[in-house]
Amino acid sequence: MTEETWGQVKNELQKSIGRSNFTNWIEPLVFRDLNSGVATFNVPTSFIGNWVSRNFGDQIRHHLNKAGAPVSRIEFVVPTSAAPAAQAGSKAKGDSMVAQQKPTSERSVAKAASAALRSDDSGLPGAPLDSRFTFDSFVVGKPNELAHAAARRVAEGGPVTFNPLFLYGGVGLGKTHLMHAIAHELQTSRPDLNVVYLSAEQFMYRFVQALREKKMMDFKSLFRAVDVLMVDDVQFIAGKDSTQEEFFHTFNALVDQNKQIIISADRAPGEIKDLEERIKSRLQSGLVVDLHPTDYELRLGILQQKVEQYRKQYPDLVLAPGILEFLAHRISTNVRVLEGALTRLFAFASLVGREITLDLAQDCLADILRASDRKITIEEIQRKVSEHYNIRLSEMIGPKRARTIARPRQVAMYLSKQLTSRSLPEIGRRFGGRDHTTVMHGVKRIEELKGHDHQIAEDLELLRRSLEA
């Protein structure tokens, strides 16, 4: 990749993210080199690197690939001579921040936070939205239909019926996408509303900054003037006592004014460790919906949609039959990985000017395919089995011995033994600390039943297929 390509990409980025974002976040990046698919940029501070990685990483990669640079990952490096600055937290989506600097001081957190506050034109506390995350580009399938329907309802901007809307699910399953989609929709249909989206991490930075600069009143009034507040990845504030406290007050103030709140996390409120009980119960008081792991059909739908998008720019793209089915089958980790695989495949094919065949896909995605080799977890088994028999997950691992609970529990134990490499004691531990002999007994019982009880045999087959999908 040349300086010129980066120049072109910068022009594209300016169009898609707006001038202010561009000046704050993209202009400070200095292209260093491109090696084995990794594009490296110098950044003045790790805060900027983390922010860019989180908020614009996918877009930068997308435009680089479009401009013909085969980039699968982006790294941001703070040159050692640069002054130490803030660490914006460790979570960088896909792309990474290579920190070559001293640890964070509180002062630098405050500095970083003030950069964050300046990040939008309006002076409001929101973070930038990704223009690609809309309802139109969100593919709906069984695993996410409820979350999608709830998000749609909130996006209508009508009277607040459930508050908060709490969306949870594993990495890369579309929580951020749905939240941005709600924000886009509301910005168009209800421009009068003050809609604010930010991550829990950003909430904390702003809070810390306000404390240090003795501007708590400003902070409070800024957040209390919001009509719709969306906080992404709320698990981040677990264990951070004063941030939790402030979050709780903000939350209550907004709910009291009947303002809509939307929260996301990687797990259900009750399962977030080190989160105060009163916050957990507040978070549970509205509608809690989860995004289930993708199934084969949803993955295929997402891939088809991405190809359609891509075809608009590259009408000559030739895909051999069965490629998308192959990818949907083999890459079941998360949607981000699936998208990354497709982007890499397109970039590679356009670089070498070849049709995308199964061989090419296997070759160019070998590492992703290896890493995605399906690993079924006991938690997934417990969840699927509870759903199948319509019992609660807590009952599955709880003490009840009634047949209606004990049988599904034994089925889940049996499947855990069959489909994972966990030992009997390990399985016992995951089932509410049961002894390995209990697990052994459960597994044997199901083996026996399977031989003559058709219903059980059918249940097992169905569950196995859905777990391996």
Ligand SMILES: Nc1ncnc2c1ncn2[C@@H]1O[C@H](COP(=O)(O)OP(=O)(O)OP(=O)(O)O)[C@@H](O)[C@H]1O
């Ligand atoms: N149903 C879907 N249709 C289309 N794209 C999707 C869908 N689900 C996820 N994606 C895409 O997958 C990528 C990851 O999604 P997103 O960032 O929303 O995940 P997340 O649940 O917020 O993950 P994390 O826990 O890492 O924050 C995005 O590019 C998003 O557009």
